[in-house]
Amino acid sequence: MKTIIDEKLIDEILSRSVVEILPSKEKLKKELLSGKALRIYIGADPTGPALHIGHATNYIILEKLRKLGHKIIILIGDFTARIGDPTDKSSARVQLTREDVVKNTKTWLKQLKPIIAIDDKKNPVEIAYNHDWLSKMSFEEIIKLASNFTVQRMLERDMFAKRLKEEKPIYLHEFFYPLMQGFDSVHLDVDVEMCGNDQKFNALAGRTLVQRYKNKEKFVFITTLLENPITKEKMMSKSQGTGIFLNMSNIDMFGGIMSQPDENIVQLFIDCTLMSLEEINKIKNQLEEKSVNPRDIKMRLAFEITKLYHGEKAAQEAEDEFNKIFQKRELPENMPVFKSKKEKYKLIDLLAETKLASSKGEARRLIEQGAVEIDGQIIKDWNCEMKLKNKMVIKVGKRRFIKISL
RNA sequence: GGGUGGGUAGCAAAGUAGUCAAAUGCGGCAGACUGUAAAUCUGCUGGCUUCGGUCUUCGUAGGUGCAAAUCCUACCCCACCCA
Secondary structure, three states, rough: OOEEEEEEEHHHHHHHEEEEEOOOOOHHHHHHHHHOOOOEEEEEOOOOOOOOOHHHHHHHHHHHHHOOEEEEEEEEOOOOHOOOOOOHEEEEEOOHHHHHHHHHHHHHHHHOOOOOOOOOOOOOEEEOOOOOHHHHOOOHHHHEEEEEHHHHHHHOOOHHHHHHHHHOOOOOOOHHHHHHEEEEEHHHHHHHHHEHHHHHHHHHHHHHHHHHHHHHOOOOEEEEEOEEEOOOOOOOOOOOEEEEEOOOHHHHHHHHHHOOOHHHHHHHHHOOOOHHHHHHHHHHHHHHHHHOOOOHHHHHHHHHHHHHHHHHHHHHHHHHHHHHHHOOOOOOOOEEEEEOOOEEHHHHHHHOOOOOOOOOHHHHHHHHHEEEEEEOEEEEOOOOOOEEOOOOOEEEEOOEEEEEEE
16 A cells, blocks of 8 residues: 655654654654555553543554554553553553453543544554464463563663662563563564553564564654653553543543643643644743733643544533633533432531542531532531522532532 | 561551551642632541541451550561572
């Protein structure tokens, strides 16, 4: 298959949201300009039900490459997920069943649909599962695979080095994670691997293996990761439950973006929207000159991202809702309804029962902090007993609401 | 196999018999402020409670003692050094 050669677009692909390309950007550019269709893959371990907008960055780039005519392969790490990437503590603990994997994969592909045309007729995305080959390897093959690396080389990985220094355990099987991921590249016979900045080591292991087994050069395309400007921690984390997930409702997604630190606005535009770099640059200048309220820019960001996954109408709705709740401090359009059988309630019991608070203790604390409002009136007496009325609205904090129905 | 040091709340980490539901930081929640669910500041961050308390929790299981995260015994797990 012939590919489309659009140098301007290729230049953008090679620079937008890119940390590094190995062996070099120039070499990959040459390949992309050659007209040859490349096999480009990204791997993802289906450890949870949701992808976040950090993952999405990669798929947005892949879609551009797919449109140029390159073959995109999404590798589902159903085998590797069970071993767990050493960087991801939680995944090491999770014992996934076959059904979990299937279920997670299904929801993932659905979440990706808005940003990558997986089922495109002309150039569909290939979905591969590494259980298909990794589970069938013999011990001999594994030993052979392992003989491509030295222990010293493994220990160079930043996080192994870190654990060594901190006298924390490094399990032998953890060394196999990069080997497995690397072998995926061999099996799929890929030309390019795309990954986030934290996957560099694993991807490089694949480079070595592709060189040895296939005698060819695999490119590694490393993309940016969003981090907290102060703590430098990852902002998007499945394990910590922080971040903006693609399966969120339009309202939550919009709000989630509004809660991102202002410092990350520009990077989020670059990584998570389809907006042109020229336009993003304008925004960047506005922010630097302080000629616009960052809030307004962030509203635009939230709108753009929400639009991508939920459509323009739903994004507008989310924006309106946000304004209503946080600027005008009004009540949202729709709130969960609590159908009550009783009329009399102790407030803390009600909060706990409706899950507005996770326990009675928390309910009490929230009331004491002045976080609880009933029909617009702040209640500070945690011990109070109340009579429910139809359509009574209970508000906890800024974001949690419930409507009573008798 | 031997020696030494460890295993503490969502995470990191202090505490080494009573003043420990356990310092501090991160994360989370709330309040103030702000045309942001940003930043900053403040408070909260085990369950139940008749608000007096009470129950469960510091690797696991036993034990000593009025009292244990803290001492003893056994076991499980980890790191470092030696072999």
